[in-house]
Amino acid sequence: MNKTDRLLAILLELQRKDILRAEDLAAxxxxxxxxxxxxxxxLSESGVPIVGAPGIxxxxMEGYFLPPVSFTAEEAVALLxxxxxxxxxxxxDYGMKAQASRRKIEAILPESVRREVSQVRTTIRLLAEGKGTxxxxxxxxxxxxxAVLDKRKVRFGYSKKMPEADGNRQSVRVVAPYGLVLLHGSWVLIGQCELRQQLRHFRLSRMNDLIMLEDSYQLPVDFNLQDYKQVDDRHINVHLKARSDIIDKLKEANHFYMESIEEREDGIHVFLRVRHPEELLSWILGWGADVVVLEPESLRERVRTEVEKMLKCY
Structure with missing residues (x-):
C-alpha cells in the first residue's frame, strides 16, 4: 500500500472508530x-482535524466527515x-436494506465503472446453500x-437431534442471547441457557414458538463473539473405509465432523470425530455398501441392527 492510499485508509479508520492508538493503526x-x-x-498538515491525546x-474532531469516496470496479463488485x-x-428487514444499498451503490458509480461491474457480475452468481434460509x-x-441488541431474553421450544441426558429431545428454553453465527449455511444462536446453566448453541431451524421476553440481561464483560470459540467436546473417533471410486463424492459431501480422508491400497479411509456415534448413522447408511464402519464397534453393531430392521421392511 502506497502512502497516499494509506493516508486515506487511516482517515477512514478514524472516521469509523471513536479513537485509535498509533499501535492499533500500525497493526x-x-x-x-x-x-x-x-x-x-x-494528515494534520493537510487540514484534517485530528485530535491526539498521549496514552489514549x-x-x-467531532463533526468532521469525509466526503464520499470512489470505488474501483473490483470494490463495487465485492460490495454488490x-x-x-x-x-x-x-x-x-436487512434484506430490504441490502436492496436499497445495492441501488445506492449502483447509482453513484461512474458510467465506465458501472459497465465494468455489470460485465463482471454477469459471470458471478451467488446461490444460497441447500434450500437457503x-x-x-x-x-x-x-x-x-x-433481542441481542436490546439485551433481552428469549423463550422458545427446541428440538435436539440427539436426546439429552434426561432422554428428552424436546424442551422449552429461556436464553440470554449473546450473538448469532452463520455456520455451514445455518444460523446458530449462542447464549446462556437457564435450563442448562451454561453457554449453549441453538440452531434456528430447530426452534419453534420463539418470543422475546421483557426480562433483560447483562452481557459478561469477558465475552467477545469475535474471539469466542466453542469448547470442542467431540471425543469419539470414527473410522470408515470407502470404495476408491467415490472419493470425489466424499470430498464434496464434506461432512461437518470429518477430520481427514486418506487414500490407501485397500480403499479410502475416512476419519471423523463426534459426540455421539449415532449422529452419523443416517449419513453412513446413505452410502449403502460403498462405506463400511471399522471403528468403533458400537457403531458397527448399530449399523447392523438398523440394516436388519430395514430388511424386515422388504
Missing amino acids: IFETSVRTIYRDIQA GYSL IGTDFVEQKFDT NHTEKAYLEILRI
Whole structure:
C-alpha cells in the first residue's frame, strides 16, 4: 500500500472508530508506529482535524466527515455481491436494506465503472446453500437480532437431534442471547441457557414458538463473539473405509465432523470425530455398501441392527 492510499485508509479508520492508538493503526496497516506518526502529521498538515491525546490515541474532531469516496470496479463488485448475500441469508428487514444499498451503490458509480461491474457480475452468481434460509428462520433471525441488541431474553421450544441426558429431545428454553453465527449455511444462536446453566448453541431451524421476553440481561464483560470459540467436546473417533471410486463424492459431501480422508491400497479411509456415534448413522447408511464402519464397534453393531430392521421392511 502506497502512502497516499494509506493516508486515506487511516482517515477512514478514524472516521469509523471513536479513537485509535498509533499501535492499533500500525497493526492494521502492517507498518511501524514511527510511520503512523509521520502519516498523522501529514494528515494534520493537510487540514484534517485530528485530535491526539498521549496514552489514549487519535480521533477526528467531532463533526468532521469525509466526503464520499470512489470505488474501483473490483470494490463495487465485492460490495454488490455482499448485498446479494445479505438479501439471501439475513432477515427481511436487512434484506430490504441490502436492496436499497445495492441501488445506492449502483447509482453513484461512474458510467465506465458501472459497465465494468455489470460485465463482471454477469459471470458471478451467488446461490444460497441447500434450500437457503426459510421464512420462519428469517422471522426468528429478526427477533433474535433485536433481542441481542436490546439485551433481552428469549423463550422458545427446541428440538435436539440427539436426546439429552434426561432422554428428552424436546424442551422449552429461556436464553440470554449473546450473538448469532452463520455456520455451514445455518444460523446458530449462542447464549446462556437457564435450563442448562451454561453457554449453549441453538440452531434456528430447530426452534419453534420463539418470543422475546421483557426480562433483560447483562452481557459478561469477558465475552467477545469475535474471539469466542466453542469448547470442542467431540471425543469419539470414527473410522470408515470407502470404495476408491467415490472419493470425489466424499470430498464434496464434506461432512461437518470429518477430520481427514486418506487414500490407501485397500480403499479410502475416512476419519471423523463426534459426540455421539449415532449422529452419523443416517449419513453412513446413505452410502449403502460403498462405506463400511471399522471403528468403533458400537457403531458397527448399530449399523447392523438398523440394516436388519430395514430388511424386515422388504
